[in-house]
Amino acid sequence: MTSILTNLFDGVAYGMLLFVLACGLAVTLGLMNFVNLAHGAFAMAGGYVCMLLVNQHGWPFFAALPLAFGSSAVIGIVLERTLYRHLYARSHLDQVLFTIGLTFMSVAAVDYIQGSSRVFINLPAALQGQFDVFGVGIGRYRLMIIVICGLLTIGLQMVLAKTRFGSRLRAAVDDPRAASGLGINVPQVFAFTFAFGCGLAGLGGALSAEILGLDPYFPLKFMIYFLIVVTVGGSSSITGPFLASLLLGIGDVAGKYYVPKMGPFVIYTMMIVILIWRPNGLFGRTAAR
Amino acid sequence: MFEYKTFSRAAAIAAIAGLAGLAPVKAQDTVKIGLILPMTGGQASTGKQIENAIKLYMQQKGDTVAGKKIEIIVKDDAAIPDKTKTAAQELIVNDKVSFIGGFGVTPAALAAAPLATQAKIPEVVMAAGTSIITERSPYIVRTSFTLAQSSTIIGDWAVKNGIKKVATLTSDYAPGNDALNFFKEHFTAGGGEVVEEVKTPLANPDFAPFLQRMKDAKPDAIFVFVPAGQGGNFMKQYAERGLDKAGIKVIGPGDVTDDDLLNNMGDAVLGTVTAHIYSASHPSQMNKDFVAAYKKAFGNRPGFMAVSGYDGIHLIYEALKKTNGDTDGTKLVEAMKGQKWESPRGPISIDPETRDIIQNVYIRKVEKVDGELFNVEFQTFEAVKDLGKTKK
Numbered sequence: 001m002t003s004i005l006t007n008l009f010d011g012v013a014y015g016m017l018l019f020v021l022a023c024g025l026a027v028t029l030g031l032m033n034f035v036n037l038a039h040g041a042f043a044m045a046g047g048y049v050c051m052l053l054v055n056q057h058g059w060p061f062f063a064a065l066p067l068a069f070g071s072s073a074v075i076g077i078v079l080e081r082t083l084y085r086h087l088y089a090r091s092h093l094d095q096v097l098f099t100i101g102l103t104f105m106s107v108a109a110v111d112y113i114q115g116s117s118r119v120f121i122n123l124p125a126a127l128q129g130q131f132d133v134f135g136v137g138i139g140r141y142r143l144m145i146i147v148i149c150g151l152l153t154i155g156l157q158m159v160l161a162k163t164r165f166g167s168r169l170r171a172a173v174d175d176p177r178a179a180s181g182l183g184i185n186v187p188q189v190f191a192f193t194f195a196f197g198c199g200l201a202g203l204g205g206a207l208s209a210e211i212l213g214l215d216p217y218f219p220l221k222f223m224i225y226f227l228i229v230v231t232v233g234g235s236s237s238i239t240g241p242f243l244a245s246l247l248l249g250i251g252d253v254a255g256k257y258y259v260p261k262m263g264p265f266v267i268y269t270m271m272i273v274i275l276i277w278r279p280n281g282l283f284g285r286t287a288a289r
Numbered sequence: 290m291f292e293y294k295t296f297s298r299a300a301a302i303a304a305i306a307g308l309a310g311l312a313p314v315k316a317q318d319t320v321k322i323g324l325i326l327p328m329t330g331g332q333a334s335t336g337k338q339i340e341n342a343i344k345l346y347m348q349q350k351g352d353t354v355a356g357k358k359i360e361i362i363v364k365d366d367a368a369i370p371d372k373t374k375t376a377a378q379e380l381i382v383n384d385k386v387s388f389i390g391g392f393g394v395t396p397a398a399l400a401a402a403p404l405a406t407q408a409k410i411p412e413v414v415m416a417a418g419t420s421i422i423t424e425r426s427p428y429i430v431r432t433s434f435t436l437a438q439s440s441t442i443i444g445d446w447a448v449k450n451g452i453k454k455v456a457t458l459t460s461d462y463a464p465g466n467d468a469l470n471f472f473k474e475h476f477t478a479g480g481g482e483v484v485e486e487v488k489t490p491l492a493n494p495d496f497a498p499f500l501q502r503m504k505d506a507k508p509d510a511i512f513v514f515v516p517a518g519q520g521g522n523f524m525k526q527y528a529e530r531g532l533d534k535a536g537i538k539v540i541g542p543g544d545v546t547d548d549d550l551l552n553n554m555g556d557a558v559l560g561t562v563t564a565h566i567y568s569a570s571h572p573s574q575m576n577k578d579f580v581a582a583y584k585k586a587f588g589n590r591p592g593f594m595a596v597s598g599y600d601g602i603h604l605i606y607e608a609l610k611k612t613n614g615d616t617d618g619t620k621l622v623e624a625m626k627g628q629k630w631e632s633p634r635g636p637i638s639i640d641p642e643t644r645d646i647i648q649n650v651y652i653r654k655v656e657k658v659d660g661e662l663f664n665v666e667f668q669t670f671e672a673v674k675d676l677g678k679t680k681k
Binding site: 003006007010014108111115116117118120128129130137139141142210211212213215217252253254255256257260261264 | 329330331333334487488490495497498499501502504505519521522525526528529530531549550553555
C-alpha cells in the first residue's frame with residue numbers, strides 16, 4: 001500500500017515536471033500554431049544558467065530558479081524578434097526545419113562551451129533526501145517540484161481565463177486579423193507569450209537537472225517527451241497538457257515499477273492507445289488545424 | 290551509402306595511382322596511427338581522456354620509435370558505428386595509417402573489425418569492453434578491459450563477503466547485459482541469490498521507479514552497471530530515496546564510479562564497492578607520476594580510459610621496436626602478442642591466444658582522501674584473463 005502511494009507521489013512529481021517543460025510548447029503550438037522543436041534548447045539554457053549561478057557563483061538554488069526563467073525568456077524574446085517572427089506565416093515544414101536546425105546549433109554550442117559531460121546543480125541540504133509520512137516515502141526535491149508546478153499551473157490557468165491579457169491572447173489566436181482590427185497589438189502579444197513559454201521551459205530545465213540529468217543533448221533527448229505530452233493533451237488549452245503530463249508521469253513511473261521489463265514502452269503504449277481513441281488528443285478541438 | 294562506396298573505390302584507385310608516381314621516401318620515415326574516438330557526443334569524455342593520455346605519452350617518450358617518426362591522426366566518430374567505418378576507411382585508404390586505435394564503444398570497435406582484417410592493419414581497442422570484440426578479427430588487440438573481468442570478480446567477492454541477496458540494475462545494451470550475466474553466473478555459483486533484476490532503457494530519464502522497486506525488494510546490495518555519465522544521477526537518486534540508510538550497498542564493475550566523474554557525485558557515493566582495473570589512487574610510484582603528469586597537463590584526474598589509451602600507445606611503440614620499424618600488420622600483431630609491461634594500473638600483458646588484455650582486478654571502496662573522493666583499492670585479484678571467451 002505504501003509503495004503504491006510512494007509511486008503515485010513520484011509519478012505526480014514526474015508528470016508536473018513534464019508539464020512545466022512542455023507547456024511552453026503547448027502554448028506556441030496550440031495558441032500560436034507554430035511548431036517549435038527547439039523548445040528543449042530553451043529548457044537546457046535555463047538549466048545551465050541555474051547550474052552556473054549555483055555551482056560557480058554560489059547563488060542559492062531558489063534565487064537561481066527565477067533567473068533560469070528570466071534568462072530563457074530573454075533568449076526567447078530575442079530569437080522571437082530576430083528569427084521566429086519571420087516564420088509564423090511559413091508552412092509547418094519550414095518551421096520544423098528551422099527549429100530543428102536551431103536545436104542542433106544549441107547542442108553544439110553548449111557542448112563547445114561547457115563540455116559534453118553531465119552536470120549537476122548543488123542542492124541545498126534542505127532539498128535532499130526523503131521523509132516519511134505514515135510510511136510513505138516523500139522525496140523533498142520532488143515535493144518542491146509539485147508545489148512549484150502546481151502553483152504555476154493554477155496561475156497560468158487564471159491568467160489565460162480571467163485576465164485581459166488572456167482574452168487578448170485568445171482573441172489574437174482565434175482570428176489575428178480581427179484582433180488587430182480591434183486594436184490588439186498581435187505581434188506584441190505573441191512575442192510576450194513566446195517568451196513566457198520559453199521562460200517556463202528554462203525553469204523546467206533547471207528543475208529537471210536533478211531528476212532527468214542535464215547535458216548538451218537534453219533538447220534532443222527530451223523532445224519526444226514534450227511532443228508526447230502535447231499530442232496526448234491536445235494543444236488548445238493548458239488543462240489538456242497538464243492532465244496528459246500527470247497521466248503520462250504516473251503511468252511511466254507505475255509501469256517501470258510494476259512491469260520493469262515493459263517499463264520504457266508504457267509511455268508510448270499509452271500515447272498510441274489514447275491517440276487511437278481520440279486522434280486530436282484528450283482535450284483537443286475536433287477540427288484539425 | 291552507395292554513393293560513398295563508389296567514392297571510396299575511386300579514392301582507392303586514385304591513391305594507388307598516386308603512390309606509383311611518388312617516390313616512397315617520406316612514407317618510410319613516418320608511421321601514421323589513426324585514432325578513431327568519440328570527441329563529441331555523449332561519450333566525448335572517453336575520447337578526450339584517450340587523446341590526452343596519448344599526447345602525454347608522446348611528450349614523455351618522444352615521437353620517434355625505431356627510427357620512425359610517429360604521426361597521430363585523430364578522427365571523431367561521435368561513437369556512431371557508421372561514422373567509425375567511414376573514418377577507418379579514410380584512414381586506411383587515404384592516410385595509409387599503419388595502426389587504427391581508439392574505439393569508444395563496442396559497436397564502433399566491431400564496425401572497424403572487417404576493415405582491419407581486410408587491410409591487415411592492427412586495430413588497438415582502447416576503450417570498448419565487450420568480450421566478443423577480439424574474436425571479430427585476428428588483427429584486434431585490446432588494452433582496455435572486458436566487462437567479464439570486473440563483473441565476475443565482484444560476483445565472487447560479494448558472496449564471500451556476506452552479501453547474500455542482490456538486486457541488479459543494468460542498462461539494457463550489450464555491455465550492460467555482459468556485466469549482468471557474468472556477475473549473476475559467479476554470484477549464484479557461490480550461493481548468492483538475485484532477488485530482483487531490472488534492465489533500464491539506455492536513454493533513461495528517471496531512475497526513481499526502478500530504485501523504489503529495489504528498495505522494496507530489500508536486498509543486501511544493488512549490483513549496478515550504467516554507462517559513464519549516468520552513474521552520478523544514479524547515485525544521487527539512490528541517496529535521495531534513502532537506500533543508503535536502509536542498509537543497501539552499491540556494488541558493481543567500476544564504470545559507475547569512474548575517476549573522471551567520481552568527484553562530482555557527492556558523498557552519497559561513499560562506501561560503494563566496485564571491482565575495476567584502475568583507480569587514480571593506485572599506490573604505485575608509476576601511477577603517482579602518471580596522475581601528477583596528467584593533472585599538470587590537462588587539469589583533471591585521469592580515469593581508466595586515459596590509462597587504456599596510455600597503454601595502447603605504449604603497446605604500439607613496443608611493437609614497432611620489436612619489428613624494428615617494419616609496419617607489416619601481421620608482424621606487428623605478432624609482436625604485440627605476449628607483451629608484458631608495468632602500467633600505471635599495475636602489471637599487464639597481452640594474451641598471445643586471444644590478443645586480449647590480462648591484468649589485475651582490484652576491489653575498491655569509495656573513500657574521502659584529502660577532501661577528494663577516490664576509489665581506494667583494498668584487495669587484488671591477480672592476472673585476470675577475459676573469462677568471457679574461455680567458455681565459448
